[in-house]
Structure formats: structure tokens, C-alpha cells
Amino acid sequence: MPSATPTVFVETGKKVGLDDDDLKQVGEIVYFGDAVLTTAKLTVNGKDTTSATVSDRAEFTYQSVDQNGKHYFDKEFLVTFQLETTFSGATVYAADGTTVLGTVNQGSMESNKFVRNTQNGKATIFVEAGNGTTVTVNASGGSFANQTASATFNKVTNEGIAPGQQVHGKVVAVDKDNNRILLSDSKGETIYELSYADAELYIKGVAHLESTFEDGPNSLSVGDELLFTQATDTTKAKFDNKDVNITNSLKIKENAKVVLSFENSEYDFDGQILGDAATKAAKVEIQGNNVTLKNLILEGDLEVTSKVTADATLDKVTVSGVTTVNGGAKFKVKNNSNLGVVILNVKEEVELTNSAIAELVAKVTGSKVTGTGTITTLSAPADVTAPTVDSTVTVSNRAAEVPFTATTTSGDTVTLTFTAGTNATNITSTPGTVGAGTTADTATITFANAAGKTFEVKFTQNGVVKTYTVVAGSLGNTATITRKY
Incomplete structure (x- = not known):
């Protein structure tokens, strides 16, 4: 079949007429004639590549x-897509991006096949997969x-920041061992998890090596003002530490949410307070394995998500809200x-090292x-066996998750009967008196x-404020009671 290689010349040389000094650009070979199906290709996020680094979702x-x-x-x-993952599982979606086709488990190739019909060929x-996971796709279809x-x-390389986009804010926490920081935006509303590995590093506009960026004079510290510029296809990410402490001038919003998804990270917050004591609306979400939080006061809630399969560690951390453990092998609470x-x-195994929990609910x-x-109070629902506890851990009280019954004793009265030793104080009801x-x-x-x-009962037990939803029974019968967390 006839073909040609298109070439464009631009007269940029000193001499009149085209010669070797002129700019020349050669294009790809083009075949002339009718289109012929010869093969197929597999793209990642629209690019012809055999490997790519993505955020939290990839399109094959x-x-x-x-x-x-x-x-x-x-x-x-x-087309048959066969997937293999490293480190952790992955979730596969159809072309609409929302319909779940299945979950790919690590090391089970034969169960990881998905057959799809083409549309327009x-x-x-x-x-979708967790940080650090590589998903390999082998695709075949027709006779190709x-x-x-x-x-x-x-995820740490993108975090929703577009190529070339800048974020000007405050350093909230640092992990110098793994070249990562948490950076707020200029309003204190969004906190980004970023990596400065293989990035261009500056202090007040002057280029620095990693060693001096981290530990030299004017080095990276919690509270610093920092300008981050996201990488592009042709430029590296840039971190410019302005070396001005703006801890007091840039406050993190009371409902700020921090998502920690990179494996083996160890973030030092240097005593920072996230959230507000009155609202307790801040939230920290641990999604990566072996994540450590250090020197943090969290006026809000903490969750170890179901994505965690290894450990999560709190080192000199105070959490005033509710800590929910939905995944992991060991939850370490120390220092x-x-x-x-x-x-x-x-x-779960909860490993305490000179630390305290007001109430542990299994x-x-x-x-x-x-x-x-x-542990001030150890509690569990009636159908759950409470955790075993080492003799070196002191448990002051053991209680049922719901330590009372509620009986409708008249047309307008519900009587609460508490288990002996409940020590409920400051009892309120909404509605009701x-x-x-x-x-x-x-x-x-x-x-x-x-x-x-339906009404809500609230009381204090052993220093913990507890709230329950009560659905009153008919006259002479007990209510359905559910604890709210």
C-alpha cells in the first residue's frame, strides 16, 4: 500500500530557500487507501501508554x-479484561463509571475477568484502588x-489539583521520612495530602536540596506559609516555603476534613488543634495502611476506614469526638x-501504651x-462478648451498651429503669420532661x-455523654432503644 511521511519545512535559516538550517518537523507515516482493521490498542486515561500513575481512578x-x-x-x-493487582484489591466499574462490575482480589487471576461489549469498536x-496499588489489565477482543x-x-500526587494549578496555604503536618506534607488552602477549608519527592524545592524563591529544604536554616515546619504548584506533563511539582509562620493568621475551618490515604505515612502535627471544641465538627479519615498521627489535638471524629488492612497508630493524640474503627489488624494508641x-x-486488637480511653464499645x-x-468504661451490646483485656490495662467500669429499659407506664409517662451501678447524671429528654x-x-x-x-434521652455516665433514641412501646410494654454515636 502506498505511504508517505509528511514533513513540514519553515524557512528560519539565514539563506533564501529551504536548506539544512531551516526548521523541519517530520510527522508519522501515513498510508493511503481504504482503512483496514489491523489490530487493537489499550489506553489508560486516554493515553497510549503501557503504564501510568493515576490518582484514585483509572480508565482502561x-x-x-x-x-x-x-x-x-x-x-x-x-472484549475480555483480565485484571491483576498488587498490595490490595480493586473495584471495577462499567463504562458509565457508576455501575459496579465486581471486586478484584489480590492474587486471584481467574476470578478477575470481565467481558464487555464494544460500542463503536x-x-x-x-x-479504583488504594494508594500504592498497581493494577495490570490484559485485554483481548475479536481477532485482535x-x-x-x-x-x-x-493519590498523593494529585489530590484533585489540576496540572499547573497552585495552592497557597499553611503546612498542617509534615512527614519528612516519606517526603510528604498536609497543606491547607488559603481559606483553611481544604487540606491536601502532597508528596515533595522528586519535586522542585524552594525556600523564599531560592532553589534548595531536599536536605536543606527539610532540615537546614528556615526549613520546613508546621505552620509555614507554602506555595505549591502541581506538576504538568513537562514540569515537576514545585514547593516554595515562604518561611513565614501563619499558624495564628490562617485558621483551619472547624469542619475541616483530612483524608490520609498514603501507606506508611507518619504525620507530625506539632501540637496543632484541628476543629473547634464547641462543635467537634472536624474529621480525620485514615485510608492507608500503617498510618501514624503524632502530636495532634482533634476536636472532632476519627475513622479508621475499611480500606485499612494493617495497623493504624496514634502517638500523643487527643480525640474529643468519636473514634470509629472499621478496618485494620491493630489499633495502636500510645504516648x-x-x-x-x-x-x-x-x-480488632487495641494496643495501649500509657494511654487512656473514656469508653470502648465493641x-x-x-x-x-x-x-x-x-479504660473508664468497657461496653458491648447484649449479643456481643466484650473484648478480653490484659491485666496491665485498668478497666474502671463494665457496662451494657444500653444500660436501661424504658416502659410505658401510663398514657403520658415512660419510666426508665437503669442497671445497678449505671451512675447516670444530667438526664434530659427531647421531647419530654x-x-x-x-x-x-x-x-x-x-x-x-x-x-x-420517638424521643431522645441523653445522660452522662462516667464522664461520657451518651445519647439514645427511644421508641416507646404500647401501655405496659418496653421500648426499642438504640444508642447514637
Whole structure:
């Protein structure tokens, strides 16, 4: 088949006429004649590449192409995508980006096949995976050759910041061992998890080596004003430390949310306070394995998510809100950390090292507490066996998750009967009025037509404020009670 290589000349030399001094640009070879289906290609996020680094989602597209490598088709066909992951599993979505096709488990190739119909000669899947995971896709379809491409998920390199975009804000925490920082925006509303590995580093506009950027005079510190410029296809990311402490002038919003997704990170907050004591609206979410938080006061909630399969560590951390553990093998609390309510939604080992928990609530059987420290109250639902506790951990009280019953004793009265030793104080009801005759063992709540009504009971037990949703039963019967966290 006839072909040609297009070449463009621009007369830029000193002499008149085209010669070797003139600019010349050679294009790709072009074949003349009818388009012919010759093969197929597999792209990652629209690019012809065999490997790519992505944020938290990758688009794999297998398509038939002509002799010029351009998309072309004359009929539809089936495409088989076979996936393999390293480190952790991945979730696969259909071309619409929302329909879940399945989950890929590490090391189980035969169960990781997804067959899709092409549309206009293209078949697409989307893949999501945790930080540090590489997903390799082998795709084949029709009579075309197999194609392989991979995506490494590294959310810390993007975090929703567009190429070339700048973020000017405050350093919230640093992890110098792993070249990472948490950076707020200029309003204190959004906190980004960023890596300065293989980036251009500056202090007040002057280029620096990593060693002096981290540890030299005017080096990186929590509270510093910093300008970050996101990388592009042709430039590296840039970090310019302005060497001005703006801890007091740039406040983090009370409802700020921090998502920590990079594996093995160890963020030092240097005593920073996140959130507000009155609202407790801040939130920290741990998504990566072996993440450590150090020197943090969190006026809000902490979650160890289901994405965590290894450890999570708190080192000299205070959490005033609720700490929820939904994943992980071991939850380490050390160095005089102080937690409010901790909820174990999974079987977990809680390892204390000279630290305290106000209340530990086990929602499933099989957890244990090891190490040294104190737990003021250890509680569990009636159908759950409370965690085993080492003798070196002091437990002051053991209680049921719901330490009272509620019986409708008249048309407008519900009587609460507490388990002996509950020590409930400051009892309130919304709606309803708490009777003046309330004792350590009983309390009466009155409101019109009580039977079947829903109300909220709140009281303090061993220093922890507890809230319960109560659905009153019919006259003479007990209520359905659920604790709110």
C-alpha cells in the first residue's frame, strides 16, 4: 500500500530557500487507501501508554484501530479484561463509571475477568484502588492481539489539583521520612495530602536540596506559609516555603476534613488543634495502611476506614469526638494519647501504651485490649462478648451498651429503669420532661400520648455523654432503644 511521511519545512535559516538550517518537523507515516482493521490498542486515561500513575481512578479502553493506529471499526465484538493487582484489591466499574462490575482480589487471576461489549469498536472499564496499588489489565477482543497496560494508584500526587494549578496555604503536618506534607488552602477549608519527592524545592524563591529544604536554616515546619504548584506533563511539582509562620493568621475551618490515604505515612502535627471544641465538627479519615498521627489535638471524629488492612497508630493524640474503627489488624494508641468514645465495628486488637480511653464499645465479638493504660468504661451490646483485656490495662467500669429499659407506664409517662451501678447524671429528654423524682435507678419522662412516640434521652455516665433514641412501646410494654454515636 502506498505511504508517505509528511514533513513540514519553515524557512528560519539565514539563506533564501529551504536548506539544512531551516526548521523541519517530520510527522508519522501515513498510508493511503481504504482503512483496514489491523489490530487493537489499550489506553489508560486516554493515553497510549503501557503504564501510568493515576490518582484514585483509572480508565482502561480497548479499541480497534486502522493501519495508521487511529480508531476504526466495522463491527462490534466482545472484549475480555483480565485484571491483576498488587498490595490490595480493586473495584471495577462499567463504562458509565457508576455501575459496579465486581471486586478484584489480590492474587486471584481467574476470578478477575470481565467481558464487555464494544460500542463503536471501543470497550471501557474504570478501576479504583488504594494508594500504592498497581493494577495490570490484559485485554483481548475479536481477532485482535492481547494488549497489556497498568496503572499505579498514587493519590498523593494529585489530590484533585489540576496540572499547573497552585495552592497557597499553611503546612498542617509534615512527614519528612516519606517526603510528604498536609497543606491547607488559603481559606483553611481544604487540606491536601502532597508528596515533595522528586519535586522542585524552594525556600523564599531560592532553589534548595531536599536536605536543606527539610532540615537546614528556615526549613520546613508546621505552620509555614507554602506555595505549591502541581506538576504538568513537562514540569515537576514545585514547593516554595515562604518561611513565614501563619499558624495564628490562617485558621483551619472547624469542619475541616483530612483524608490520609498514603501507606506508611507518619504525620507530625506539632501540637496543632484541628476543629473547634464547641462543635467537634472536624474529621480525620485514615485510608492507608500503617498510618501514624503524632502530636495532634482533634476536636472532632476519627475513622479508621475499611480500606485499612494493617495497623493504624496514634502517638500523643487527643480525640474529643468519636473514634470509629472499621478496618485494620491493630489499633495502636500510645504516648499519653487520650480518646473519648472508641467504637470497634470489626474484630480488632487495641494496643495501649500509657494511654487512656473514656469508653470502648465493641460491636462485634473477638476483640482484645493489650498493653498498658486505662479504660473508664468497657461496653458491648447484649449479643456481643466484650473484648478480653490484659491485666496491665485498668478497666474502671463494665457496662451494657444500653444500660436501661424504658416502659410505658401510663398514657403520658415512660419510666426508665437503669442497671445497678449505671451512675447516670444530667438526664434530659427531647421531647419530654424528666420527673423531679428521678433517682440513681429510675427516671420518669412525661409527654402527651407517649405510646409509640420517638424521643431522645441523653445522660452522662462516667464522664461520657451518651445519647439514645427511644421508641416507646404500647401501655405496659418496653421500648426499642438504640444508642447514637
